[in-house]
Every structure is written in C-alpha cells, then in structure tokens.
Amino acid sequence: MTEVAGLLIGGDRVTCTSVPPHEHIYPATGRPNTTVALAGAPEVDRAVASTAQAQREWQALTADRRRDLLIDLADAVHEQLGELASLNVHDYAVPVSFAGTAVMLEQFLRHFAGYADKPHGVSTPVSGSADLNFIEREPYGVVAVLAPWNGALAVAASCVAPALAAGNGVVLKPSELAPLAALRFGELCVEAGLPRGLVNVVPAAVEGGSALVRHTGISKIWFTGGGETARRVISAATVNLTPVVAELGGKSAGIIFGDADLDQAAALSAHQGPLMQSGQSCACASRLLVHESVYDAFVERFLGAIGDAKIGDPFDPSVRFGPVISESSAQRIVGVIERAIERGWGTLLTGGARIGGVLAEGYFIEPTVFGDVDNTSALAQAETFGPVVSLMRFDREDDALRIANDTSYGLNAFVHTRDLNRAHRVARHLEAGSVWINQNSRISPQGPYGGYKQSGFGRTGGLAGLQEFQQLKNIRIGVR
Template structure:
C-alpha cells in the first residue's frame, strides 16, 4: 500500500514535531493497521501559518475560478481512479462493510464534481442603486483560513463536504480528521497534491481534538471553523471561536424521529426503518433511532422488526455476507452499553439485543447486537440522548398531532421521516417538524445539491448544496460613483 502516513503541511509530508505517533486499530479484530504522527499545538500553528501565508499572498484565491474548478474536478477523477483502495482503507479504519465504503466513494467523488461545477457560478450580481450614474454590485469572496474538523464515522465523506467547497471558493484550510480514523483523509491529501493544489493551500494535521482542535478553534489567524461531531465538543468550539468572532459551521448530531402511520406501506416501512438505523452499526448522525409508530400497528410493526433483526449477519466488513460491522472502539462500545443499561433502569422493554454477540469469531472485535427498546416515552434519557450505536427506541401515538409533538420533543433537529400514503397528511407533518431535513416515505437519503444541517442544537449553518458554498464566502457590497460631485454639506 503506497500511502504516505504523515501530516501534510505547506506542501510537504512531515512527521509530528514532537516525534509522537499513534497506532490506528482495526475495530474488527484490534489489529494495528497503521502508525501515524500525533500532532499537537506546534504542528497546528505551523499549518495555520502556512495557510495564512498562502491565503494572504493570493495565489489560490486569485486563481481564476474556472482553474480552481478544474483542479477540484481532477480530485474527483482521482478518487474514482483509486476507489477500491480508498474503500478498503475506509473499511479497515471504521469497520463498516466494504460495499458501503464503495458507495461512499461514489458519493465523495460526486461532491467534488458538484462543487467543481459551482466554482465559477458565484460571480456576484448587480443591484439597483438609488444614485444616478453609479454601479452597485455584490460580490462573494473567500472567507480566508478555514479550520475543518471531521468525525470518525464517515471520515472521507465528511471531509469532502468541507474540502470541496473551501477549495472551489478560493480559501486555504487546515483539516483535522478524527485521530482514530485518519487513513482515507491522508490518502485524499495525496490525491489533492497530485491534482495540483498549491503548497500551503490545503494542510493536514493529525492529532487529538484537545490539542489540534482546540488550537484551530482559538487561533486568531483562523477565520472559520467547520466542525462535525458531538454537541458537547461543538459548544466548546463555539466558546473558543469567540476569541476572534470566527464564522462557524457546526453539525452536532441528532436524535432523529421516524414517524410510521398505519396507512404506510408496511413492509417497505419496516425495511426502511431498519436501513435508517443499522447501517454502519447505527453510528450515523442522521440515524432514525426514534421510531414513533401508530398504536394500531405498533405490536405488529415491532414484531416484524425483531424478526428481521434476529437474522442480521455481523462480521468483517470484507465478508460479502456481512450486514453490520463492529462499533468503532472499545470506549465507544462501553458508552453504548451504558446507554442500554440506562434504558433498562428507566423501565423501557428490551425487545431484542442488548448485549455483545456470543459468536467466538466476533470476540476480538467491538461488536454489539442490534437492539430495540419498546414502551419508551420522551421523559427517558434513551429517547432524548444520542446513543450513536445500533439501538432503536419505539414510542406509540394515536393522533397525527401527537406524532408531530413527540417528534419535536428534542433539543436536536437534524432530520426526521414520515411514512404514510396520505400525502396531504405527510405535508402537514413536514410543515410542523422542526428539522433541517425531513423525508417522506424514505430515510437517510442525501445528495450533493441538497443542503444538510440542523435546527436547534443540531448545529449552525448548512453543508452541501448552494448553501454549502456560501458558508465559505463573505458577501461584499461595492458601490462605484461614476460621476462624483461635491456634497456641500459642510
């Protein structure tokens, strides 16, 4: 494997200044798959200085937008060329199935292609001026130096959502991937170098959030922080970013409701309810972990879910029969186990799962059985808190208004779903649901040209779509008087 397992700062592949390294573990069997530099504040400051210099000298920001777009498009082509290697790395790093990782690579290439096409489509506009013989125009300029912090669950996908629009709009950047899943991000920086991204424009620092992330958030030479991750860390970043009133783009997770009406297509709703949660062992910010099921079909629906769940095939992501891989780490599995124990103490009924698998072949991995709780109510912490694992809570409702009220009873507002064949009813629900994305008769579908982000404590701003590119620009109004004359006020 020809992978540069180093940091990338100012156009050079480098080790950490401290010389420290971190071992990267395969969550399927705990084997060490790589050793990477463990950067800290000193590495981060060096990367920020490189990005600041590269932005201030204008080499990238003043490059014609069509040329920037061509380089971003080249990155997409290189991702497609190296799709199999990237998918393999992603599955080694995260434990997800290689089939899912291949699909991710297609989506990632699509994100770079989308923003490559938008690169020269944001030239500004002329607006009416109240003054004769004048020109009033609005232009969009790059924000500057961008700090980008990505999570461990979809390492390269989340990176693409940040890298592509930042590069297309002429910014410079420092990316910090999760310290436990950096391998595909390292590889894509190698591809960006091959595509012709100039030195200093895109920098990669590997290390912990407590050091690298904290420095990015507080350093006054960083103009924007884009972060995807947990709500607790997001609040710390907001506080640190106040040092120089940075722009913020935060996606902080969700506890996403999936409303199932009795008139929905039953089998499809069951299948999609499972798909909405158990991909990547439930480690998805948009997972539909709160099922809100109409009372008349509740028992039948739960029975159907349980029967399907009992047949899940857990195993290696490289086994074609595997449907669900392991959790990311021993620490994360312990958190999921604590969450399940809390649900039992709160009085929820454990319908299936709730333990580690007994299969001897799975004992070296961080596996946890798919789990369903019934008899859940919104006053339970398992209904309110994000488990980020293969756990579903099921609530009942009788009336449409009750379903919407339950769905909105959360500090989060990332995504939700409605299953019904009554489209006017679906539209009434969607209008009242306080979430950034709501699916009707689908779940967890996203694509590059649709914006992604949340209401309430699920975050600030949007990624993807045209709004995603706006996060990386500042809007400037320019007024030009073509025939200046004295005012004679004084």
C-alpha cells in the same frame, strides 16, 4: 497496516511531530492497526502558513482553471474509490457495503466544481443615486474543517469541496481515531495538480485541535461532531472572533403511519436505525413512532429485517453490521442499555449485549431494540450513538408530531405514509433540517443539509453550502 501514518503538510508526509503519536486500534479485532502521527501547535502553525500561501496561489488562478482542477480531483477520487473505501474500513470498521462516502466525495467535487466559474455576485441600484453598486462574494482565506471519526470523507465532500470551489484553502483535521482515508484524500489533491498545501491534513487530539481553532490565521471554522465538543470549539473561537459553523448530533424520529408500506418502512428503518454504521451516525433514526393500528405488524417486520443483517468482518461485502469505534464506546453503550432495563424505560425486544464467539475481541454490540419506550426517558432523549433504537406508539397525527418534536435535537425526520397530503402536512410541522419521505437520508450535493435546535447551524450542499464559505463585500462606485 504497520507503517506510521504521517500528517500531510505542503504536500509532504510528516511523521516526526511535537506530540506523541496515537496507536490506531482496528475496532473489528481490538488489535493495533497502525501508528498515527499527531499535530501539536508547531505543526498547526506550519499547516496554516502552508495553506495561506497555497490559497493565494489558488485564488490567483482563473475561475475556469480552478474548475478544471477540481474536476481533475474528482477524476482522481474516482480512480481510487476502491482504495478510499478500504481505508474507510480500516479507519473505523464500517462495513465495506456501507463505505460509500468516497462516491459521495466524487459527486460533491463534480457538483461544486461547476460553481467555480459561475457568477457569485450581483449589482443593485442605490436609493437616490446613479452610483454603481456591486455585491460580491469572496473566499474567507484559510478555513479549518474539523471532521469526526465516523465521516471524514463525507465531511471532505460536504465541506472541503465547496470551500475549494469558493476559493479557500483548507486545513482538514480528522480525528486520530480515523485519519487514514482523509490523509489519502489530501495526497490525491496534490496528485491532481492543486497547489501543494491547499489542502493540508493534520490528524490531532485535544492539543492540536485547540491550537487550530485558536489560530489567528484561520478565518472560518467548520465543526462536525458532538455538542459538548462544539461548545469548547465555539468558546475557543471567540478569542479571535472566528465564525463557526456546526453540524451536531441527532435523536431523529421516524414516523410510521397506519397506511405505510410496512415492509419498506421496516427495511428502511432497520438500515437508518441500528444497522447504518452500527448506529454511530448523527443521521440515525433512533426513535421510531408507530401508529397503534400497525405497531405489532411493524415490530415483527422490523425485528426480522434486523435479524437478517449479517454481522461480522467489515471487509466481507455481505456483512451489514460492524463494531462500534472503541472499547470505551462499547462499555458506554452497554451501560445505557443496562440502565434502560433497570429503570424500566422500555421493554427490551432484541439485543442488549456484547457479541461473543469469534467476534469477542472486537467491539461488537448486538443491534438492540426497546419497545413502548417512555419519550421522557434518557433512552429517548439522549443521543446514544450506538445500535440502540426506541419504539413508541401513537394514535393521532398531532400526537406523532408532538412526540417527534419533543427533543432538543432537530437534524433529520423520517415519514412513512402513502398519503401525499399527510406527507406534505407533517413535513412542514416537523422541527428538523431535513425531512425524508419514504426513504432514508440520502445527502446530495444539490440539497442543503444541516440541523435545527441543538443539531447545529449552517448548511452543506447546494448554493447555501457554497455560500457558507464566502463572505460578502459591497463595492460602490460614485457616478456624477
């Protein structure tokens, strides 16, 4: 890939912008992949104005017409699943075997298309009156969706799809580190017949992102990313009192009880921990709490499942583990590992170093596992965002819950047990937005997804996800 990746504004690619472009580096090789045009304040102004105009056109359509166009968009995504998956790999070198967020995008579009022509409001009686009282749900108008580099298509699925179904227009800002799949999605919106500019895609760095969240034409902001950036976004949004929804980081616990199917638990935990996106996901189970009676047996199976995973070219369908996003990330993650070793936060069981040989020029780090980790250490408490997992022992159920909840995060929790009563009991005491029993995180359009504590607020998926993009209006008609 060599051509310049331009912004998408009003259905047209824009390659000449007010700020310097970004040289996109392919993480698997460390070499330039393409050049990405970035948005500054003038381009953000154009995008917001274009989306506002298109949103008025979109809202004026009949509900069944909006529904049909969203179904057409889902069909267009389906026809281009292979291309979108390939662009995902180009974006951040996620193995093509894991690049299934294009399928997720299609599923969410189809699901939320069905909401477009369904009733959204209610009528209620009014105390002491015969008046007619309506409570309606209306779109916000122009919504800004800020996507992280590790999931632009996932955010398009979980945020853009319901925003459109609710009648909004969207300015989608993917990270400059991974904009290619998001830009192609924007083109598919035009090709499917949605109003030009209804979904504008503006890759941007700090300048453009700041202009977007401070823009007076933005009525709501959805941010997915890290806590520090979220604080800056929320602070900037206070200038116009723009409401913000945030899905943030995680330090999720997986609890393996003594009665668990250890082979299944090891395989699922290996995928959900260091292997999935090389640990670069807020959904990762980066802390594994294992019952004392099965600790050694689980560790043997867990390390075996990790060791069986093929590492290499992300375009190879048999590869299950790829690089991290950048050289700076690789150095940061190795620094975390080295400090953990130096300070005795746990016992290194496998991994811990950069991968050399034919992969040396890329940003590959060995899947890394520490055993008997101190839960009060930074290794257990801070989000590493890399292929590093902490193992801990527990003896009693209440100890497992105490350790699992002893974190500032609360996005996911994972429980492995054959005891149905225990599964229900533990799930209700875990401080997490989603609890997955004997399975990995499988986000669906039917289920709400979001965090507790510093993992954010607000939900995607289901009716709750739709309602994040609707504002309430009360209409009362006097009856004499």
